[in-house]
Amino acid sequence: MRALANAAFELAMEQGLDGFIVDDVAGRAGYSRRTFTNYFSCKEEAVATGASIVNDTIEMEQMLENLSEDTLPIDILFQLIKMQLTVDYLKRMREMALICKKHLTMEPYFLKVVRQLHVDAQETLMKLTNGKVDEVYIQLLVGGVYGGMLPVIDGSVHIQFPDQSSSNNTFHQHLDKIYEYLKNGF
Amino acid sequence: MRALANAAFELAMEQGLDGFIVDDVAGRAGYSRRTFTNYFSCKEEAVATGASIVNDTIEMEQMLENLSEDTLPIDILFQLIKMQLTVDYLKRMREMALICKKHLTMEPYFLKVVRQLHVDAQETLMKLTNGKVDEVYIQLLVGGVYGGMLPVIDGSVHIQFPDQSSSNNTFHQHLDKIYEYLKNGF
């Protein structure tokens, strides 16, 4: 299934959404068309899935070790975000955003992927705070962060990606700005 | 086109997504199937569109009149929200959320409609503040509010809808809660 999604994403980047059909995806991944439809309802869904990465929950557990008892939810969240939205991930999202601009049918599936990020972060944060924090609080917090990240993800806010060597990167500056506003109120 | 969307939404409520085909939608709306595909890429998109309501920008102008110079963006936004998310609108969204639970293929199109609300509010707020406010600020603010509203919209948070007679309604209480958090920080 991962193979199918990857194949779809690659084909979309190489040929554009109209440049291939489901058979091509299945073929490249080494499966039959029927298997493709077992997992995806359309090309678009497969492409979007291919652009996203599954974050295993192991990272979450790694994080737990570094947490002191009184770390604020907002700080936990921002640590999470930084683990989740790696440079690689953002680049993939950008690729997808590009495809979206050309093919309107992609947009809903793009949104679905971003939404999944959102939901994952929310659930993880719930677990990490262990039910001690109001659920609405968490919903709002995560909603705010992802609402602010969306323009970054889809490229409508231009962000210089950090590479390992450069010390000043605007991506983290943007994150800091989000942090400030959410922390101190509007 | 509105007629097609409405027909699709009604059919989805009456028969469920699997209970009809595109021809039925076109037929009920009095158009041909070919015309349907001129406007929608699939049933789902039509249904989602039918569930949403176009807000003309007249309301925005109405609002402008009531605004004093120094009204805070967050207060403008909450007035906007209250105009946009009427009880009727929320009920339609709930209907759609219900359909979503049964038919996973609807979800991306549901998200698209909600996203549109989000974008509309953002653009309106930009106009109303007339470029005097940082764009990131607005993105975050609107993102926070809609992130917090999403669980309400899709019904995962149970909310008693206000009717005209009841004075205490939990929907507005929820809005107030969102307001507090965003205003005062996390």
Place this chain on the structure above:
DNA sequence: ACTTAAATTTGCCTAATGCGCAAAATTGCT
């Protein structure tokens, strides 16, 4: 009212899609 240009709708056609069903292949377990 009449004419003409622009926009919308439609029919026709064909490649592509979605999915139920049952058979075949693969995997996992003992």
Place this chain on the structure above:
DNA sequence: AGCAATTTTGCGCATTAGGCAAATTTAAGT
């Protein structure tokens, strides 16, 4: 190896997406 559970596949068919050109409707000018 033997057997159960899961995954993959082929077949078939109703449905769908969209290019193209004709037909119809709408809007505008005179």
